[in-house]
Amino acid sequence: xxxxFIVLLGVYAAVFGLVIGSFxxxxxxxxxxGESLSKQPSHCPAxxxxxxxxxxxxxxxxxxLRGKCRSCGAPISARYPAVELLNCACYIAVYAVYGLQxxxxxxxxxxxxxxxxxxxxxxxxxxxxRIVIFLLAEGILLAVFSRDTPWxxxxxxxxxxxxxxxLICIFFGGFGEGDVKLMAACGLVLxxxxxxxxxxxxxxxxxxxxxxxxxxxxxxxRSEIAFGPWLGLGITLAMLFGNxxxxxxxxxxxx
Numbered sequence: 001x002x003x004x005f006i007v008l009l010g011v012y013a014a015v016f017g018l019v020i021g022s023f024x025x026x027x028x029x030x031x032x033x034g035e036s037l038s039k040q041p042s043h044c045p046a047x048x049x050x051x052x053x054x055x056x057x058x059x060x061x062x063x064x065l066r067g068k069c070r071s072c073g074a075p076i077s078a079r080y081p082a083v084e085l086l087n088c089a090c091y092i093a094v095y096a097v098y099g100l101q102x103x104x105x106x107x108x109x110x111x112x113x114x115x116x117x118x119x120x121x122x123x124x125x126x127x128x129x130r131i132v133i134f135l136l137a138e139g140i141l142l143a144v145f146s147r148d149t150p151w152x153x154x155x156x157x158x159x160x161x162x163x164x165x166x167l168i169c170i171f172f173g174g175f176g177e178g179d180v181k182l183m184a185a186c187g188l189v190l191x192x193x194x195x196x197x198x199x200x201x202x203x204x205x206x207x208x209x210x211x212x213x214x215x216x217x218x219x220x221x222r223s224e225i226a227f228g229p230w231l232g233l234g235i236t237l238a239m240l241f242g243n244x245x246x247x248x249x250x251x252x253x254x255x
Contacts, residue, residue, distance in 0.1 A: 018087070021112075024084075059085060062076060097241075131182070140188070194242040197245070
C-alpha cells in the first residue's frame with residue numbers, strides 16, 4: 001500500500017510538471033516581449049487564431065496535431081513539448097530525491113524558474129529580473145521557515161559565488177550582471193556549499209559548450225554565449241546530487 005502511494009504521488013508530480021511546463025512556454029515566449037501572461041488567450045504565433053482548450057493538453061496535443069497549427073497548418077516548434085517534458089522530468093527527479101516534504105515543492109518551483117531563465121537567456125541573452133526576484137523571495141522564505149539548511153549558510157550562499165562573479169564581470173568580462181544576480185538568488189535558496197558546486201558544474205558545462213561551438217566554427221572567442229542555461233543545469237544537478245557528492249567526498253578524504 002505504501003509503495004502504491006509513493007508511485008501515485010510520483011504520477012501526480014509528473015502530471016503537475018507537464019501542466020506547469022505548458023505555462024512555462026507562455027512565460028518564455030511572452031515575458032521578453034512585454035506581453036501579458038493572463039489577459040491574452042493562447043494563440044498561434046503564425047496566424048493569431050485562438051488555440052482551443054483541447055489543443056492545449058501538454059505533449060499529447062502536439063503529437064495529435066503532428067506538430068502543426070489546427071487553423072493554418074504552420075509548424076509548431078518542438079520546443080513546446082520539450083519544455084513540458086523537461087519540467088516534468090525535473091519534478092520527478094526532485095520528488096525521487098527529496099520525497100514528500102515542503103522543500104520538495106520549493107525545489108520544483110526553482111527548477112521551473114531556472115527553465116524559464118535558461119530559455120530566455122538562450123533566446124535574448126538576458127536573465128529576467130522577475131525570475132531573480134522570485135528566487136530571492138523563495139530563498140528568504142526558506143531561510144525563515146525551513147530547517148533543512150541553517151539560515152546563516154543560506155546567507156553566506158547569497159554572496160559566496162555572486163561576489164567573485166561580480167568582480168570577474170567588472171574586471172574581465174565573460175559573465176553578465178544577470179548571471180551574477182541569478183547565482184546570488186540561488187545561493188540564498190541552496191546555501192553556500194551547493195551554490196559553489198553549482199558554479200563548478202556550470203563552468204564545466206559552459207566551457208565545453210563554448211569550446212565545441214568554436215571548434216565547429218559556430219562561434220568565436222569574442223562571441224557572446226548564453227551562460228544562463230549552463231548555470232541552470234549546474235544548479236539543478238547540485239540541488240539533486242550535491243549533498244550526496246559532498247558527503248562522499250568528505251568520507252573519501254577521511255573527514
